[in-house]
Amino acid sequence: MDAIFLQILNGLDKGGAYALIALGLTLAFGTLGVVNFAHGALFMLGAFCTVGFNKILTLEKVALDPTKMTAWGTPLEVRTPYVETWFGDFGAFLVDYSVPVSLIVVIPLMLLVGIAMERGLIRHFYKRPHADQILVTFGLAIVLQELIKHYFGANPIPQSVPEIVSGSANIGSWFGLGDSLVYPWWRLVYFGFSAVVIFSVFAFLKFTTFGMVVRAGMFDREQVSMLGINIEKRFTIVFGLAAVVAGVAGAMYTPILPPDYHIGMEFLVLSFVVVVVGGMGSLGGAVTAGFLLGILQSFSSMNEIKSILPGIDQIIIYLVAVVVLLAMPRGLMGRKGVMED
Amino acid sequence: MSINDFKLDRRLLMKSGLIGGAALATPMHFIKDAHAEDFCNMPKGKSVTLGFNVPQTGAYADEGADELRAFKLAVKHLNGEGDGGMINTFKPSSLKGNGILGKKVEFVTGDTQTKSDAARASAKRMIEKDGAIMISGGSSSGVAIAVQGLCQEAGVIFMAGLTHSNDTTGKDKRANGFRHFFNTHMSGAALGPVLEKEYGKDRKAYHLTADYTWGWSQEKSMRQATESRGWKTVAAVKTPVGAGDFSQYITPVLNSGADVLILNHYGKDMVNSLTQAVQFGLRDKQVNGKNFEIVVPLFSRLMAQGAGDAIKGIFGSTNWNWSLKDAASQAFVKSFGAEYGAPPSMAAHTCYVQTLLYANACEMGGTFSPTGVVKSLEGFKFDGLGNGPTEYRAEDHQCFKDVLVVQGNEKPTSKFDLLSVVEVTPRSKVEYDAKMLGGSLGPVNAKPC
Numbered sequence: 001m002d003a004i005f006l007q008i009l010n011g012l013d014k015g016g017a018y019a020l021i022a023l024g025l026t027l028a029f030g031t032l033g034v035v036n037f038a039h040g041a042l043f044m045l046g047a048f049c050t051v052g053f054n055k056i057l058t059l060e061k062v063a064l065d066p067t068k069m070t071a072w073g074t075p076l077e078v079r080t081p082y083v084e085t086w087f088g089d090f091g092a093f094l095v096d097y098s099v100p101v102s103l104i105v106v107i108p109l110m111l112l113v114g115i116a117m118e119r120g121l122i123r124h125f126y127k128r129p130h131a132d133q134i135l136v137t138f139g140l141a142i143v144l145q146e147l148i149k150h151y152f153g154a155n156p157i158p159q160s161v162p163e164i165v166s167g168s169a170n171i172g173s174w175f176g177l178g179d180s181l182v183y184p185w186w187r188l189v190y191f192g193f194s195a196v197v198i199f200s201v202f203a204f205l206k207f208t209t210f211g212m213v214v215r216a217g218m219f220d221r222e223q224v225s226m227l228g229i230n231i232e233k234r235f236t237i238v239f240g241l242a243a244v245v246a247g248v249a250g251a252m253y254t255p256i257l258p259p260d261y262h263i264g265m266e267f268l269v270l271s272f273v274v275v276v277v278g279g280m281g282s283l284g285g286a287v288t289a290g291f292l293l294g295i296l297q298s299f300s301s302m303n304e305i306k307s308i309l310p311g312i313d314q315i316i317i318y319l320v321a322v323v324v325l326l327a328m329p330r331g332l333m334g335r336k337g338v339m340e341d
Numbered sequence: 342m343s344i345n346d347f348k349l350d351r352r353l354l355m356k357s358g359l360i361g362g363a364a365l366a367t368p369m370h371f372i373k374d375a376h377a378e379d380f381c382n383m384p385k386g387k388s389v390t391l392g393f394n395v396p397q398t399g400a401y402a403d404e405g406a407d408e409l410r411a412f413k414l415a416v417k418h419l420n421g422e423g424d425g426g427m428i429n430t431f432k433p434s435s436l437k438g439n440g441i442l443g444k445k446v447e448f449v450t451g452d453t454q455t456k457s458d459a460a461r462a463s464a465k466r467m468i469e470k471d472g473a474i475m476i477s478g479g480s481s482s483g484v485a486i487a488v489q490g491l492c493q494e495a496g497v498i499f500m501a502g503l504t505h506s507n508d509t510t511g512k513d514k515r516a517n518g519f520r521h522f523f524n525t526h527m528s529g530a531a532l533g534p535v536l537e538k539e540y541g542k543d544r545k546a547y548h549l550t551a552d553y554t555w556g557w558s559q560e561k562s563m564r565q566a567t568e569s570r571g572w573k574t575v576a577a578v579k580t581p582v583g584a585g586d587f588s589q590y591i592t593p594v595l596n597s598g599a600d601v602l603i604l605n606h607y608g609k610d611m612v613n614s615l616t617q618a619v620q621f622g623l624r625d626k627q628v629n630g631k632n633f634e635i636v637v638p639l640f641s642r643l644m645a646q647g648a649g650d651a652i653k654g655i656f657g658s659t660n661w662n663w664s665l666k667d668a669a670s671q672a673f674v675k676s677f678g679a680e681y682g683a684p685p686s687m688a689a690h691t692c693y694v695q696t697l698l699y700a701n702a703c704e705m706g707g708t709f710s711p712t713g714v715v716k717s718l719e720g721f722k723f724d725g726l727g728n729g730p731t732e733y734r735a736e737d738h739q740c741f742k743d744v745l746v747v748q749g750n751e752k753p754t755s756k757f758d759l760l761s762v763v764e765v766t767p768r769s770k771v772e773y774d775a776k777m778l779g780g781s782l783g784p785v786n787a788k789p790c
Contacts, residue, residue, distance in 0.1 A: 154398075156609055303593055
């Protein structure tokens with residue numbers, strides 16, 4: 001029972017990341033009709049915004065101590081963090097909370113990156129075949145990866161969670177299930193965070209005038225344009241929003257998985273499967289499929305299941321994708337006419 | 342005389358025979374390029390080219406960059422530049438600081454990408470296009486075994502870099518290949534007594550194992566080492582290489598009844614699985630009345646940096662560590678640190694040592710021929726390269742030396758000071774019969790390219 005409960009939790013936090021990336025992908029596809037293979041790179045950029053923010057916060061004043069020498073005969077460096085020297089306890093607090101605080105930087109930066117990407121590159125490919133869009137965005141993803149590798153190296157860079165949520169929550173005791181049912185606090189935070197972001201995006205599209213216009217544009221772009229609304233401009237902002245969703249998903253994921261330059265690619269392929277299973281262009285489908293596949297992936301890696309079906313954890317997502325597409329060719333919640341030309 | 346007038350008489354036959362005999366009897370070295378090539382990429386000019394095949398892209402790029410730094414330093418020292426590093430401590434040494442056999446050492450590099458096919462392609466390019474006479478480097482056993490096979494076929498020497506699987510000098514060993522790095526059997530043999538001393542005999546272990554040649558080899562060795570000391574193996578679960586999020590593999594550990602988790606992972610997988618195991622509170626758990634423990638059989642300082650605080654107090658083994666106090670290690674650290682501003686990793690150390698050992702073998706045999714190099718290296722006993730007295734065993738081309746058991750530093754004094762050496766396991770405790778791991782060296786390939 002404990003094992004099942006834990007795998008559901010695993011699936012939810014993993015599914016949260018899949019759902020956030022797939023949501024951004026679907027937003028870009030649903031509005032601009034662009035298959036954005038650089039979306040994983042946006043997840044990675046968000047993660048590295050947090051890494052960069054932490055690096056700035058932990059910048060140290062380096063002084064040489066001539067009385068002590070390194071093993072290679074140079075004076076020993078004495079390092080003192082600037083932020084703690086200048087701000088004392090508040091500085092230490094900032095360093096401790098660097099991951100959530102970094103969102104203040106990540107959100108505007110990713111919005112800018114998204115808008116710049118759309119205006120600078122993507123818009124030239126609106127009327128080109130999907131294959132061209134895939135090639136150019138995939139190329140862009142590789143360029144972004146290599147830039148990050150150049151500046152941050154190839155090894156993963158660990159990020160700490162705030163001290164207050166550094167341990168594990170004794171979930172078993174909450175439900176009277178015993179002490180062995182524990183789960184890391186930060187993963188619970190991540191699940192909650194992804195739920196908040198998903199609901200915020202839905203609420204934004206559902207309850208604001210801007211969202212209403214975007215939804216109308218997604219349904220019939222020409223009709224909305226004929227009403228004198230600059231739908232292109234709004235779609236550009238939606239692309240920026242998609243980049244923000246991917247960016248914050250990456251930023252908050254850094255304590256779970258130390259980011260390296262390749263982290264976006266690891267999520268991208270799975271997220272495309274999520275989008276296809278959910279149904280191209282369906283926001284609800286992307287979120288549902290994200291959580292569904294996350295949970296299925298977790299269950300398939302249980303020893304009891306692997307002993308019956310060895311290697312099932314490696315193929316479960318693709319197996320489900322095949323079955324869903326055979327039974328429901330448009331995915332779980334796909335709309336008629338999307339990518340069927 | 343028309344062609345019809347040609348007659349083969351006795352006088353003509355004797356003249357022709359004499360001329361032909363004289364030509365055959367003439368020493369071949371009087372004839373330009375008579376020995377066009379006795380063996381593959383035989384150096385003909387004033388320089389000799391070595392090929393350094395390291396991961397320059399991909400997950401091990403940082404490790405590859407450190408290997409490349411070490412190779413460059415070794416070339417510098419071989420050519421008589423810099424402070425000489427471990428050439429000054431290496432004994433018995435035939436190195437003169439004037440290149441190899443008087444020829445200046447030059448090098449070319451390749452990118453293994455930590456993929457066997459890419460590594461073979463780059464090694465092939467260095468051998469066929471750049472004329473490399475020896476290939477070295479790498480940071481994966483899969484790559485090492487693939488490139489070793491290629492070098493054997495091509496007829497050049499392969500001096501393996503970081504490769505830890507038993508198979509490299511076990512079932513996949515080749516006559517043209519040599520490994521200085523230790524292997525999983527040695528890790529198990531060194532760690533076993535330390536784990537028994539620290540955690541006792543009555544333990545239940547859960548293995549998470551990277552699903553490829555090195556992981557299988559490491560798991561087998563650790564199971565042998567721990568089960569022979571009374572430990573029980575609760576489960577051994579294979580995990581895909583590069584899984585990223587290991588949470589679905591870690592959560593079953595919580596209810597398995599195990600009180601030790603052995604992570605047969607390396608590189609990014611080790612960083613991720615260890616960090617996540619700590620996040621799941623495994624190190625704070627009490628199981629079977631004992632503290633839950635985590636063991637990482639193969640530790641690397643570069644990887645430890647990635648795992649951050651998670652490595653504190655965790656036991657593992659390593660081929661070499663920059664904190665060693667012997668004269669050779671200190672000479673190398675000084676030389677490397679002065680050049681690059683950071684201490685060398687164990688991958689850098691083994692690559693540097695392998696380059697020096699190859700050069701020395703050429704000097705000893707007075708030849709670049711693979712046959713001569715193999716003859717010089719087989720059974721070669723040496724000291725002063727940072728691992729104490731060491732021998733290249735003739736039967737399997739594996740170096741035998743002391744093995745270090747290390748523990749993650751609780752209070753690091755610098756960002757490099759991550760591992761403490763807690764035990765130096767003597768060679769006699771980690772040595773095994775060459776037949777145990779199977780395989781056959783086969784004949785040395787010294788044919789022309």
